[in-house]
Amino acid sequence: MADAIETLTRKDFVSDQEVRWCPGCGDYAILAQMQRVLPEMGIAREDMVFISGIGCSSRFPYYMNTYGLHTIHGRAATVATGLKVANPDLHVWVITGDGDSLSIGGNHLLHVLRRNVDLNIILFNNAIYGLTKGQYSPTSPPGTRTYSSPMGSVEQDFNAISVALAAEATFVARSVDRNTKHMAEILKRATEHRGTSFVEIYQNCNIYNDGAWFFATQADVKDDQTVILEHGQPIIFGKDRDKGIRINGLSPEVVTLGNGVSESDLLAHDETLDNPAHAYLLSRLTHPDYPVPFGVFRCVERPIYEEQIVAQGRQAVEERGAGDLNALYHATDTWIVPEGPDAETVQEIHEELPTSNIIPDIDQEDPMAPRTALQQLLYDPISSLDLPAPECVSADTSVADAVETMRSKNMGCLLVVDKQGLLRGIFAQGDLFEKVAGRDIDLKKITIDSLMTKDPTALKTSDPIGHLLHLMSLHGFRHIPIVDPDGRPVGLASFKVMLKFTGGLFSDDISPN
Amino acid sequence: MNLNYSLHNDTVKHVDLSFYVEVQKDNRVNQVIAKMQTSQRKCALVMDQGKLIGIFTAHDIARRVIDQSEALNEPIETIMTPDPLTLKSDITLIEAIRFMSDKPHRYMPVVDAEGRVLGTLTHYAIIKYMSDHFPEEIYNLPPTPDHFASTRDGA
Numbered sequence: 035m036a037d038a039i040e041t042l043t044r045k046d047f048v049s050d051q052e053v054r055w056c057p058g059c060g061d062y063a064i065l066a067q068m069q070r071v072l073p074e075m076g077i078a079r080e081d082m083v084f085i086s087g088i089g090c091s092s093r094f095p096y097y098m099n100t101y102g103l104h105t106i107h108g109r110a111a112t113v114a115t116g117l118k119v120a121n122p123d124l125h126v127w128v129i130t131g132d133g134d135s136l137s138i139g140g141n142h143l144l145h146v147l148r149r150n151v152d153l154n155i156i157l158f159n160n161a162i163y164g165l166t167k168g169q170y171s172p173t174s175p176p177g178t179r180t181y182s183s184p185m186g187s188v189e190q191d192f193n194a195i196s197v198a199l200a201a202e203a204t205f206v207a208r209s210v211d212r213n214t215k216h217m218a219e220i221l222k223r224a225t226e227h228r229g230t231s232f233v234e235i236y237q238n239c240n241i242y243n244d245g246a247w248f249f250a251t252q253a254d255v256k257d258d259q260t261v262i263l264e265h266g267q268p269i270i271f272g273k274d275r276d277k278g279i280r281i282n283g284l285s286p287e288v289v290t291l292g293n294g295v296s297e298s299d300l301l302a303h304d305e306t307l308d309n310p311a312h313a314y315l316l317s318r319l320t321h322p323d324y325p326v327p328f329g330v331f332r333c334v335e336r337p338i339y340e341e342q343i344v345a346q347g348r349q350a351v352e353e354r355g356a357g358d359l360n361a362l363y364h365a366t367d368t369w370i371v372p373e374g375p376d377a378e379t380v381q382e383i384h385e386e387l388p389t390s391n392i393i394p395d396i397d398q399e400d401p402m403a404p405r406t407a408l409q410q411l412l413y414d415p416i417s418s419l420d421l422p423a424p425e426c427v428s429a430d431t432s433v434a435d436a437v438e439t440m441r442s443k444n445m446g447c448l449l450v451v452d453k454q455g456l457l458r459g460i461f462a463q464g465d466l467f468e469k470v471a472g473r474d475i476d477l478k479k480i481t482i483d484s485l486m487t488k489d490p491t492a493l494k495t496s497d498p499i500g501h502l503l504h505l506m507s508l509h510g511f512r513h514i515p516i517v518d519p520d521g522r523p524v525g526l527a528s529f530k531v532m533l534k535f536t537g538g539l540f541s542d543d544i545s546p547n
Numbered sequence: 548m549n550l551n552y553s554l555h556n557d558t559v560k561h562v563d564l565s566f567y568v569e570v571q572k573d574n575r576v577n578q579v580i581a582k583m584q585t586s587q588r589k590c591a592l593v594m595d596q597g598k599l600i601g602i603f604t605a606h607d608i609a610r611r612v613i614d615q616s617e618a619l620n621e622p623i624e625t626i627m628t629p630d631p632l633t634l635k636s637d638i639t640l641i642e643a644i645r646f647m648s649d650k651p652h653r654y655m656p657v658v659d660a661e662g663r664v665l666g667t668l669t670h671y672a673i674i675k676y677m678s679d680h681f682p683e684e685i686y687n688l689p690p691t692p693d694h695f696a697s698t699r700d701g702a
Contacts, residue, residue, distance in 0.1 A: 529670035
């Protein structure tokens, strides 16, 4: 078998499908390098899967003589994650584009990167939607004129490398379709990396966005406008290799070597730094102010997602035995609806699963623990508070009478009940302050019906005190009616009641706990 | 966070004392009410040349002004509660809570050692201060206690 792998050639990876990209498309260059590099990697074809989303680049799997899946828009990374977890021995490649992965599947890209699933993502960046015939994409710079932005795009574009670094990617690199040697090196590095490899490849769409990357590919200018990152080396570029990047404060600057500037003054590249700040700074070197870097921005080790997931599954089986999916499906809250019109009852299937040792109960309490002041404040029932009896009136009471009642009974508010004695409203000094004070209103002529808060939030005596604090602190309710199970007021909770309760709850003995 | 410890060690300066407005002694009552209403503050401190001389609250409005329309044009000085009780800014919260829960006062001006007004302590601010100690237990509750989940979602 090993011999067989070693003798694989480029041709073994070429499928019998007609390649249907536009003539001259940069995708061909990437396909060619992939088919050139893979035979050198010592991986059997049947162990490889290419997974794509939607777009021109996503036709890629058809042209590789390996396993492949042409999935749905933006979801290649998602399908790849599932495949890799189920079959960790496979070598999985995700082929995607700037629209597919940075717009439609932006979310999915972020999460595969942060999880560090051991797969390789190749993002073909042509800064345009090509398959749909030329709309601006998330990587089209502001001002890009396309069929969907005839006056120039007004959107800030994404920097794919910066996005990947922000998403905690462990391997981040960039190459370009026309530098085939460099691309081959990067593809090899990506294959070798354990964890998610993210490779952005600048790819020319010669039909809808021709020349987007010419600054980085035209022979006469590319050396002055790009820089090849080499681990451990000072960042030097230019046709004559006489320019470099120096750090000034927190900003990079382009300097010319000589005249007192030596290589030791330059920023040296280190792709292994744990702190991504260095890689991020490099990712912000953009055309035309700086040379655009190609190479490996970041390559660090971190535990691999599927290895940890598989290990947890194995541990669970060891400790609790193999699970029964059918039993799980029918564990709780499942029914069989009987057939026929005369069927009487719905038969409930209810088999308890022994979940207790898997998921701890959230309201689990230690019955031996003494009740602390805190537990009393948060969880004891409202009935443990010393609540004043409410003053109840009917809705047709005049405001003048209500004012007089509050005055004589020294109450801050009145509860309004109907003939059955059920709570219908609350009328408080706050209502007088907000709706009556300073206005020309005849208090004898209007009833509290029009001024009260109707159907106010009430709590029951069995509800926890914590909920009173919830309503008071989040909604500012000074008074909260307390009702019996039928809805008849039995008490009136207030800020003051809570303060009094708190004042008595905490002793002056303030041991640390 | 230990609320007991905080209540015994934090002073009234540590809660939000901003729930009040300042007015001048010759402002008319209706001006004061309008200012309180627009700023949604139920407490006005009445000042005379920078010194606190009285207090006027929504409670006073309900008890003394609401059905006395002729009072609206009087200067606030005539209807305010003069020489209000104040709290020193260095008293602890537990002391303030016990003091206020024994008195009818809902609003108490807080002054520093030189007698300058720092703000007004309110019942609401104390409740809020306490709740801030338990955001998970207090703020992350369902709208009604009936909605309280006894198990994790899906379990």
